[in-house]
Amino acid sequence: MNIDLIMHFIFFIPLLIVAFNQKKLKYKDIFLKYLLISIGVLFLGILYDNFLAKENKSIVYYSSQMTITFLLLYKIIRIPYYLIFKREPEISKMPENKIDIIPTIIITVGTMALPFIIDTYIIQKIIL
Template sequence: MNIDILLYIIFTIPILIASFQLEKLNQKKIFFIWLSISVGIIITGIMIEDDSNNEMRNISYFGSQMLFIFLIIQKISRNIYFNIFKREPEFGKFSKNKIDYIYTLSLTIGTMILPFLIDSCIIHKF
């Protein structure tokens, strides 16, 4: 197994753990703990990327950003959702409300796509 793929899997495990604790992420203390973990993972990913001599970015570099992006998207979309519908959104469950699927899709797709978009649109510009 390639070390890059192994690091990607290790960097994405905290996303799975955080996604099962979405109710607890509403507490500021828990959210900042997860946010500090995500910043630590990003720093680790950047340090690993700087040590490699590849012209292309490693997949572990993008995996290290996913938890941070997941937390930011979750916080923003949850606040918007709660202000509009006056209830907590359901993530990854079979809900009777179809609007919860939009919340789930925005979290899932945004977490997967945004690291690549940020790198191609912002990082490569500098």
């Protein structure tokens, strides 16, 4: 089995845990705990990419960024959403309220696309 694929799944597990426990993200201490874990996963992904990856940018590098991207997008969307609707956004496959489809799409697409966009347009410009 390919070690990159195994590491990808290991670094993807915190995203699944955070996504399934999103109702707890409204508490600051739990959000900070998840944020610290995601920073640790990001750090490990960068170390793996710099020292062990055979390719220029591996899938492990991008999957290690997804948890922190999810958390930051959720926090950015949650604040105005809570001020407008006086409730937490529901991020799921089929939200109960139709208005929750918009934050679900933004967070889902952003979590998948932002690591690639940030690397292409920001990190590569800094390195070069």
